[in-house]
Amino acid sequence: MSVIASDAVIKKEAGFEPLIVAFCCNWCSYAGADLAGTSRLNYPANIKIIRVPCSCRVNANFVLRAFQRGADGVIIAGCHPGDCHYMTGNYYTRRRMSLLKNLLEFIGIEEARFKIDWISASEGNKFAEVMNDVLAKVHQLGPNRKLRDSRWRR
Amino acid sequence: MLREKITPDTTKKEIGQISEISDEKILDCLQCGKCTAGCPAIHGMDIMPHQVIRLLQLGQVDKLLASTTIWGCAACFTCLSRCPRKVDLSKIMEALRLIVLRTKGNQRLEIDKVPELLAKQIPQQAIVSGFRKYVK
Amino acid sequence: MQRVGVFICWCGTNISSTVNIEQVVAALENIPGVVYIKDYQYMCSEIGQNLVKDAIKEQNINRVVVASCSPRMHEATFRKAAAAAGLNPYLVEIANIREHCSWVHKDKEAATQKAISLTRAAVAKAILNEQLIPGEVGVEKRALVIGGGIAGIQTALDIAEAGYQVDLVEKTPSIGGKMAQLDKTFPTLDCSACILTPKMVDLALNSKINLYSYSEVTEVNGFVGNFEVTINQKARSIEMEKCTGCGICLAKCPAKKALSEFEEGLAKRAAIYTPFPQAVPNVPVIDRETCIKFVTGKCGLCAKLCPTGAIDYEQKDQIVNQKYGVIIVATGYDLINLDRFGEYQYLDHPDIITGLEFERLVNAAGPTGGKLVRPSDQKQPKKVVFIQCVGSRDKSERGKAYCSKICCMYTAKHAMLLRDKYPDCEAYVFYIDVRTAGKGFEEFQRRAVENYGVNYIKGMVGKIFPGDNQLQVNGVDALSGELLQLEADLVVLAAATQAKPEADEVARMLSISIDRDRFFTEAHPKLRPVETHCAGIYLAGACQGPKDIPETVAQASAAATKAIGVLSKNKLVNNPCVAKVEQAVCSGCLACIKICPYEAITEQVIEEKTRGKVRLRRVAEVNETLCQGCGGCTVACRPGAIDLKGFSNQQILAEVDAICR
Numbered sequence: 008m009s010v011i012a013s014d015a016v017i018k019k020e021a022g023f024e025p026l027i028v029a030f031c032c033n034w035c036s037y038a039g040a041d042l043a044g045t046s047r048l049n050y051p052a053n054i055k056i057i058r059v060p061c062s063c064r065v066n067a068n069f070v071l072r073a074f075q076r077g078a079d080g081v082i083i084a085g086c087h088p089g090d091c092h093y094m095t096g097n098y099y100t101r102r103r104m105s106l107l108k109n110l111l112e113f114i115g116i117e118e119a120r121f122k123i124d125w126i127s128a129s130e131g132n133k134f135a136e137v138m139n140d141v142l143a144k145v146h147q148l149g150p151n152r153k154l155r156d157s158r159w160r161r
Numbered sequence: 162m163l164r165e166k167i168t169p170d171t172t173k174k175e176i177g178q179i180s181e182i183s184d185e186k187i188l189d190c191l192q193c194g195k196c197t198a199g200c201p202a203i204h205g206m207d208i209m210p211h212q213v214i215r216l217l218q219l220g221q222v223d224k225l226l227a228s229t230t231i232w233g234c235a236a237c238f239t240c241l242s243r244c245p246r247k248v249d250l251s252k253i254m255e256a257l258r259l260i261v262l263r264t265k266g267n268q269r270l271e272i273d274k275v276p277e278l279l280a281k282q283i284p285q286q287a288i289v290s291g292f293r294k295y296v297k
Numbered sequence: 298m299q300r301v302g303v304f305i306c307w308c309g310t311n312i313s314s315t316v317n318i319e320q321v322v323a324a325l326e327n328i329p330g331v332v333y334i335k336d337y338q339y340m341c342s343e344i345g346q347n348l349v350k351d352a353i354k355e356q357n358i359n360r361v362v363v364a365s366c367s368p369r370m371h372e373a374t375f376r377k378a379a380a381a382a383g384l385n386p387y388l389v390e391i392a393n394i395r396e397h398c399s400w401v402h403k404d405k406e407a408a409t410q411k412a413i414s415l416t417r418a419a420v421a422k423a424i425l426n427e428q429l430i431p432g433e434v435g436v437e438k439r440a441l442v443i444g445g446g447i448a449g450i451q452t453a454l455d456i457a458e459a460g461y462q463v464d465l466v467e468k469t470p471s472i473g474g475k476m477a478q479l480d481k482t483f484p485t486l487d488c489s490a491c492i493l494t495p496k497m498v499d500l501a502l503n504s505k506i507n508l509y510s511y512s513e514v515t516e517v518n519g520f521v522g523n524f525e526v527t528i529n530q531k532a533r534s535i536e537m538e539k540c541t542g543c544g545i546c547l548a549k550c551p552a553k554k555a556l557s558e559f560e561e562g563l564a565k566r567a568a569i570y571t572p573f574p575q576a577v578p579n580v581p582v583i584d585r586e587t588c589i590k591f592v593t594g595k596c597g598l599c600a601k602l603c604p605t606g607a608i609d610y611e612q613k614d615q616i617v618n619q620k621y622g623v624i625i626v627a628t629g630y631d632l633i634n635l636d637r638f639g640e641y642q643y644l645d646h647p648d649i650i651t652g653l654e655f656e657r658l659v660n661a662a663g664p665t666g667g668k669l670v671r672p673s674d675q676k677q678p679k680k681v682v683f684i685q686c687v688g689s690r691d692k693s694e695r696g697k698a699y700c701s702k703i704c705c706m707y708t709a710k711h712a713m714l715l716r717d718k719y720p721d722c723e724a725y726v727f728y729i730d731v732r733t734a735g736k737g738f739e740e741f742q743r744r745a746v747e748n749y750g751v752n753y754i755k756g757m758v759g760k761i762f763p764g765d766n767q768l769q770v771n772g773v774d775a776l777s778g779e780l781l782q783l784e785a786d787l788v789v790l791a792a793a794t795q796a797k798p799e800a801d802e803v804a805r806m807l808s809i810s811i812d813r814d815r816f817f818t819e820a821h822p823k824l825r826p827v828e829t830h831c832a833g834i835y836l837a838g839a840c841q842g843p844k845d846i847p848e849t850v851a852q853a854s855a856a857a858t859k860a861i862g863v864l865s866k867n868k869l870v871n872n873p874c875v876a877k878v879e880q881a882v883c884s885g886c887l888a889c890i891k892i893c894p895y896e897a898i899t900e901q902v903i904e905e906k907t908r909g910k911v912r913l914r915r916v917a918e919v920n921e922t923l924c925q926g927c928g929g930c931t932v933a934c935r936p937g938a939i940d941l942k943g944f945s946n947q948q949i950l951a952e953v954d955a956i957c958r
Contacts, residue, residue: 028956033369034830035810041367044396052407055414055956056397058368060874060944064928069949076957090810092830093927094894103932128830129812135401191690193729194775199640199759209778243640243759245691 025079025145027054029138030069032062034092035127036084042131050138054082061085063096067107070121074111074154080120080145082137087125097125115153119144170220175260179217182256189246190214196240196250205233210240210250217253222260231257232269232295258294269295299424302333302358303416304349306340306365308395313338315399317409321364324413330424333358341371349375350382359384360423364392364416369821387429387873387943392419414956421955425948429873434922436522436869438462440860441621443514443803446474447846448627448838448853450496455857456625457505461864464619465500466509466528469558471576472497474629478559478653480660482846483710484741490575490662497577509617510578517624517806520895520925521833522869524621532612534583535569539607542579546599546608547571555587557664561654563672564664569599574662583608623833623860626817627853628803630839632792633688637695640760641687641790647672648768649761649788652704655711659718669718671787678786681715682770683708683726684758688793690729697793699814702843704791705732709742711789712751724751725783727758727772735845754781761788794843807834816842827856835859874943875924876931878917882938885915889930889939897923898930 031037037058043050059065062085070081083104085097104123111121122141126134180187196210197203208216208230216225225231234254241249262269270291303325307313318336325331333356337345340363352358361384363375368391376386394412402408440456442449445467453463465472476482477497479489500506509528516527550567557566559573568588571581589596590610600608632651635643643649648671650658661667671678685704688696705728712724731753733739745751756775761768770783796815797803804811809829810818817836820828827835835856838849863869880903890898901918904911917939928941940946 026957028953037367038369038830041369041393041396044367044400047400049403050401052398052402052404052411055411055418056393057418057949057952057956058393059928059949060941061927061929063932064941064944064949066932066946066949068946069953072950073953073957076954078953078957086810089805090808092808093925093929094808096894096927096929099892099929099932127812128810129818189692191729192775193686193757194755194773195757195759197759197775197778198757198771198773198780203780209773211773211775212778239759245686245688245693245696247693 023146023150025053025142025150026077027080027082027138027142027145028073028078029054029056029082029084030059030062030065031056031126032064032085032092032097033058033060035086035090035125036062036134038128039084039126039130039134042128043134044131046131048131048135050135051142053142054138061091061093061096062100063093063103065100065104067103067110070107070111071154074116074120074151077151077155079148079151080122080141082122082124082141084124084126084134084137087127090127116151117148119148120151167219167221171218173220173222175222175226176217176220178260179222179253179256182259183249183252185249185252187214187217187248187253189248190218191246193245195243195245199239199243201237201239202233202235206230210234213250213253213257214248222257225257226261230254231261262296272296299330299360300332300356300358301328301330301360301362301420301423302335302349302352302356303331303420304340304345304352304361304363304365305334305336305394305416306345306363307336307338308340308366308399309338312365312395312399312412315402315405315408316394316412317405320409321412321416325416325420328417328420330360331420332356340365341374346374346378349378353379353382353384359388360426361389362392362416362419362423363389364394364412364419366395367391367393367397385428385430388423388426390419390423390426392416414958417958418952418955421951422948425945425951427942429942431873432871432921433868434522434871436864436866437524437620437622438864439464439619439621440623440625440864441466441514441524441526441619442625442627444474444627444629444838444840445469445472445508445510446627446629446838446849447476447493447496448629448840448849449474449625450493450500451850451853452625452627452837452857452860453506454496454500454503455854456860456864457503459857459861459864460505461861462505462507464507464509464528464621466512466514468511468513469572470511470533470570470580470582471572471578472500472508472510473573473575473577475653476846477573477575478561478656478660480656480663481710481714483706484735484737486710486713494575497575501577508578511582512617514803514806515616519620521831521863522622524624524833526619526621526624528617528619530615530617532585532614533580534585534588534608534610534612535580536607536609536612537578537580539605540580541605541607542571543604544571545602545604547581549598549602551596551598552587552589555584560657560664561651563654563657583610623835623863624807625835625837625856625860626803626807626809626829626840627837627856628797628800628840630794630843631797633697633795635687635790635792638687638790641684641758641788642761642763642768643790646761646763646768648678648763648786649790651790651792652707652711653792655789659711659714669715676786677719678722680723680725680783680785681712681787681789682758682768682783682785683712683724683789683791685726685728685791686757686793687790689791691793697795697814699843700732701791701794702732703794703845706735706738706741706845708789708791709733709745709751713745713749716745716749716751724749725785726751726753727756728753729755729757735847756781794839796840800840807831809834816840827852827859833863871922872926874926874941875921876919876926876928876939876941878919879938879940880916880918882936883916884936884938885917886935887915887917888933888935889917892929892933893924894927894929895923895925897921897925
């Protein structure tokens with residue numbers, strides 16, 4: 008049933024090409040994305056990656072700005088807990104972003120639009136899987152209209 | 162016996178059906194033969210269990226559908242428990258049987274004959290399992 | 298005014314086959330700030346780099362954006378090129394349109410649009426780039442090698458050879474590792490001990506090398522050039538300086554029930570023991586769990602007998618703190634546990650052994666003096682079955698999905714040694730595939746078959762049934778489809794290799810990464826095979842993946858060379874992308890201090906003049922040599938006074954804006 012339902016949504020938003028911004032930490036997830044590239048694992052072109060030194064560099068402002076400027080989804084990817092290149096960075100990410108997740112839910116941004124995941128440098132497969140998964144969910148949800156700045160047109 | 166040349170064909174629709182019914186990946190198999198080496202039901206089989214997968218990898222479904230192997234498999238899962246590649250051969254055997262049974266008119270067990278078989282003192286369990294295995 | 302030059306690489310056809318370069322060029326022309334655009338087939342080549350250099354000089358561009366492969370690949374190359382042309386290297390920005398675009402997308406139009414978007418983001422970031430000047434930090438001219446197997450020994454010797462101090466930390470009482478346990482080595486069949494023990498002695502005698510045996514690294518802090526390491530020297534219960542290694546204590550110790558680790562449990566050892574006669578250092582250890590003195594308090598025989606009074610039951614663990622410039626990890630491997638392979642009956646029958654146990658059984662210094670006998674009845678076997686790939690290439694929970702690499706060769710060696718010593722003994726090898734990639738390896742294995750008459754059977758063993766006298770091995774010859782039944786006297790299992798159980802802990806301590814099989818990950822699978830992602834930490838040997846001895850030694854020497862490269866420098870250049878505090882904005886809440894994992898932020902009191910009065914105010918201050926540039930503090934800063942150079946808030950927001958256009 009779910010397959011049929013999702014088809015209907017996609018039809019409704021004909022021509023909808025979601026835009027997803029992914030913040031990837033330099034040491035694990037960005038390298039994981041590189042590995043997905045070297046292994047030629049396909050994921051949709053809707054995902055655009057911004058490199059940050061550590062996932063803890065990502066300020067809640069960056070996420071909000073992306074939503075405001077018309078992104079339909081935001082992904083933050085870091086090293087697995089315990090594997091952070093900077094020892095404890097991803098623990099901060101985990102705490103900060105779970106708060107932000109609550110806030111986003113409160114202001115009406117669907118949960119599936121904001122994803123935090125841990126992808127190591129050897130997990131090219133997982134990188135592609137996570138990207139495909141988020142895109143499929145955002146596709147079902149349709150364009151993000153909640154936070155979008157009305158003056159900002161895409 | 163005359164040898165015939167075969168042409169490998171992995172695009173056959175039966176191969177697709179087998180993967181769909183069994184949900185097993187035939188390309189995972191390394192042909193180590195551990196399934197054959199440990200199979201307790203091997204004595205009634207004309208094609209060895211590991212050869213079943215090899216023939217599937219070559220797309221030779223017809224030979225398998227005509228074999229005694231698929232009916233001899235007891236689905237005891239000994240092969241699965243030892244397989245280094247986690248290929249569930251009993252599921253593939255089941256898929257092969259289903260392909261035969263789903264063809265019109267194919268019935269391995271005639272229900273009318275069941276009382277006769279019972280008289281020969283086949284355990285009830287076997288009859289029940291026979292219904293599952295041999296009848297549409 | 299920023300003048301941006303954009304350089305688009307085709308990467309042969311790697312990029313240009315999916316991304317329409319012309320379209321990218323056309324789209325970038327309209328971006329304010331972009332004054333020069335050039336595309337070329339191989340931007341990383343010398344000609345390509347010259348294009349960048351020439352444009353800096355002739356076109357007067359002061360920001361460089363290269364749209365090419367991952368910055369992890371060639372960022373350094375282009376930074377160097379820019380620096381050569383007189384531009385601050387940190388004004389170069391890379392747009393990753395290969396790994397993140399052309400290689401993962403098939404749709405040409407979508408890929409082109411994405412490439413435009415990524416390049417636009419890089420331009421937006423580059424415009425905000427600032428000149429950065431890296432700081433310098435001194436180098437502690439001392440190396441730490443963790444693990445004393447052949448990898449660690451080779452690395453330590455090579456670094457010492459170059460004239461630097463090396464500390465080698467080994468967990469067990471002696472160095473030597475797995476190689477010390479082996480009998481002969483393939484493919485030359487020279488004796489393992491004969492080639493290893495001289496190296497062990499060299500190491501012991503080398504004045505540049507300090508050996509911490511029976512010790513473990515417990516804590517690692519700091520960074521390349523300045524690692525601060527804590528080593529725990531476990532209590533040996535023997536004073537190293539006094540012990541002469543005479544061995545009286547070993548012979549007289551009444552507690553002889555413990556299984557010898559070195560003999561793979563095939564022999565017993567005393568509670569006071571050296572693992573093997575050629576051990577380095579040749580100083581025994583008291584195993585406090587089996588020693589009668591430690592268990593009941595009544596014995597003390599060794600202390601009475603020791604001619605130099607070296608025994609010290611009161612000895613405590615000692616903590617050593619030391620600074621190192623580089624660390625080499627050479628922690629080695631283990632064999633997997635065969636508990637879960639019920640069909641092979643390893644746990645249930647003494648005559649079913651692993652390859653490593655076989656090494657001890659045929660070793661002249663082993664428990665049987667080199668006479669191959671069955672562990673059960675001490676009789677010489679007449680038929681030996683070898684089974685390869687026990688747990689290797691195994692996707693189930695029981696095994697390892699990778700190929701253990703060494704088993705094909707050592708099984709051929711075992712069978713050959715067997716046939717050589719006992720020509721009347723038959724050898725059967727069950728295999729899935731025989732892999733002999735290596736110099737002289739194929740010839741070696743063929744010799745086993747052709748000259749030594751080892752029977753190779755492509756197929757596997759289904760089950761082993763222990764009988765009264767013999768082991769019934771039920772297998773199959775997969776090629777003919779025949780079922781085989783062999784009555785074997787001895788079965789040797791080539792158990793898969795695996796990472797050490799402590800690998801996770803070591804990785805966490807050193808903040809290096811491990812892969813899904815828990816082997817340490819190298820920085821680049823092809824081009825940086827001995828480095829880790831953590832600068833100054835290198836890998837050697839089987840801790841990075843299954844390896845044979847020649848490969849291990851080669852990697853160990855490579856790691857040593859990399860380490861010497863760092864040690865030979867007097868100063869190291871720091872990463873200039875570090876945090877900085879705008880002290881005028883800082884409120885002095887010091888939330889950043891709590892966040893910083895490197896203790897790089899400190900409290901500072903500054904004088905401020907407001908309305909003619911001088912006031913003292915508390916602010917945060919970043920130590921640029923300690924800061925590693927994670928940026929965690931920037932988010933914690935309430936007034937937004939801390940920013941990260943090279944990844945500033947403005948820059949990341951500009952990237953977001955450029956992407957979301």
